[in-house]
Amino acid sequence: MNRFIVLEAVLQNKSFTKAAEQLGYTQSSVSQMMSNLEKEFNMHILKRSRTGVELTPDGEKLYPHIRQALRQYRGLIDTANAINGLQSGTVKIGAITSVSCYWLPDLFKEFKALYPQINFVLNQGDYGTIIDWLKNDQIDFAIMTAEYGEGFNKTIVHNTNMNAFIPVDHPYANADAVPIEALADDPFILVEGGGYSEPLEAFKRSGVTPNVRYKIQDDYTIMAMIEAGLGVSILSELVYRRTDFNIVSKPVEPNVTRPVAIVYKSKDELPIASQHFAKFIIDRKEELK
Template identity: 65%
Template sequence: MNRLLVLETIIQLKSFTKAAEVLGYTQSSVSQMVAGLEKEFGIQILKRSRTGVSLTPEGEEIYPYIVQALRQYQALQERAASLKGLETGTVRIGAITSVSCYWLPPLFKAFQEKYPNIEFVLQQGDFGMIVDWLKRGEIDFGLMTSEYGDGLNKVVLHETEMKAYLPSKHPLAKLDKVPIEKMQDDPFILVEGGGYSEPLAAFEKAGAKADVRYRIQDDYTIMAMVEAGLGIAILSELVGTRTDFDVVEKSVVPAVKRPVAVVYRDKETLPIASQHFIDFMIEHEKDLM
């Protein structure tokens, strides 16, 4: 199992040297373990280039099975630990930026007060990336919209409102609420959803069409662009909670909602720590903004 862990770390860091440093091995030992795996499987798994280390086509084929084996072994270890009365383990989460920034820190803190030996690994991405990570077994569960990801199990934690963000001197900034059809006349800055977009769905439902000029993954880059007068945007209300951008936040008519959910494949096969953290979030859903 150590060889599989070494291989996963090399892929994540794209480097034999960095993987050896993180795992506490010599680079020679890391190379020998990979060579042993390649000999055992009878294929070349990794290739080196100027940009780092990557999977060969054959490696791409078997890598999801390697990740799955590691997660199952992790679940086995945590189950054994729980039977001894220990709550240890790693929780691997994929989340959209607004949720990872505003919801997770206080939840992490409260959970670790109860289970101080739990570790968290957080990956930030759009909806499409999170679904891909789930399918490949790279994360235990995702925190994203419940409107996307066919075939996955979902538990809605909270419904957040998505607001219009406008330059401070924009004509629409004088309105109490912004009709979505009035937003189609301005350049629109779209937060990249990776397959689904609540704002675009809202425009379509209203019989309007956004004039999308920019597609950006980072919410705060979008806020800076709105401040600079490059366009307008519709983002989660969480984004405007702790920022000092010179922009105006307004509700949209009709209201644009985002049902944020815990998304996973099969809860029963998740590591024990992740099962506990999911239950913990559900129990504390009333504390979420």
Template identity: 45%
Template sequence: MNRYQAVVKIVDTGGFTKAAEELGYTQSAVSQMVQSLENELGTILFTRSKKGAELTPDGEELLPYIKNIYHAYRELKEKQREMEGLESGIIRIGTFASVSCHWLPGLMKEFRESYPGVHFELYQGDYNTVEELIREGSVDFGFINPEAVPDMKTIPLREDPMLAVLPPSHPLAARDKVSLKALAREPFILLEEGRVSEPLDFFHKHGIIPNIQYRVHDDYTIMSMVEKELGVAILPELILNRLNYNIAVKEIEPCLSRTIALAFKEKKTLPIASRHFMEFISGKLKTAGPV
């Protein structure tokens, strides 16, 4: 099984040397593992260059199967540990910035007070990234907008209002609420979250075409850009907590919100620690109201 783990780690780190360091092996040992698997499969998985290791076309084709074998073995070992009770385990979570900053630290701290042997691995990205991580088994579950994964099992947690973000000196900042049409006329900074974009979908739903000037993948970068008067934006209320930016935040008319949910493939096959933490999260956050 170490051979499959070595391949996955080389892909993650981009090279044999870094993979060997993280796995605790010599580079020669990792090379031998890969060569052994290549001999068994009858093909070459990697090409090496000064830039690192890159998958060959055959390697690209075989990688999903290698990942499946590796993750299935990890789940088997987790199931074995489950029989020994919830004394240890690794909980792997896919998440996006607002959740990892404002929800997860407190939830993890409180959960570890009851189960101090449990450890967490967080993988952050947009909706597309979280979906892919769940599907390939790299994480046990993830936080996501359920509209991004209509064919996946989800547990809705809360509604997160979307708010207008403006420079304080902007004329619209003097209003109690900002209309969607007024926002669409301004230079707009769009938060790219992958397949689903709540602001863009909302504009389209109302037959409005926004004046998009920038497309950005990070909420905090957008707030910094708004602070420098490069444009206006729509961001979720959750990310706007504990603001350190000189910006104005206003309600939108008509109102807009996103649903935050937990997504997973099959709950009964998850490690016991992950199942318990999902139930813990649901009990703490699942409400009908906003965040």
């Protein structure tokens, strides 16, 4: 089973060297394990390309079965841990910026107070990247919008307001709310959502077309650009709570919301530690603000 774990790390990192660093092996031992794995199955599983190490055509046919074996093995380990009182385990999560910054640190701290031996692996990305991680079993579950990710199970834990983020000298800086039509007149800085965008959907519903001047993946870069007077944006209200940028955040008219959900393939197939942490979040959803 160790060779399967190493293969998974090699593919995730696209590198023997990085996989070795991640797992605490030497690069030569990782290479030897992959060579032995190929000998065992009598086929070439890996190849080097310009983008790094990837699967051969034969490897692509074999790897889904290896992934399934890993899931079953980890399920076995997690079940044993559950019988022993959830003494160990790793929770692998994919999350958007606002969630990973504002909610997860406190949730991790509270959960580890109950289960000190549980570890967390947090991957932050846009919607498209997170869904790819789910499809490839790189994460156990995601915390993201419920509006994207067809075919996955979702449990909504919060409805977050999406506010207008504008410079301090903007005409609507002192208003109670900003009409979405006014935001369409300014240079708009769009969060690169990887397949779905709450602001673009809101503009579409209102029958207006924004003047998208920039597409940026990072909320904090966007706020820095707004502070510099380069445009306006619509972002989660959460990110404004932990920033010292000299900008203004106001509700949008009509209201724009993001239904934040726990997104997963199957609750029963989640590792035991992840099942417990997902339930931990759901039980505290009324406290998420």
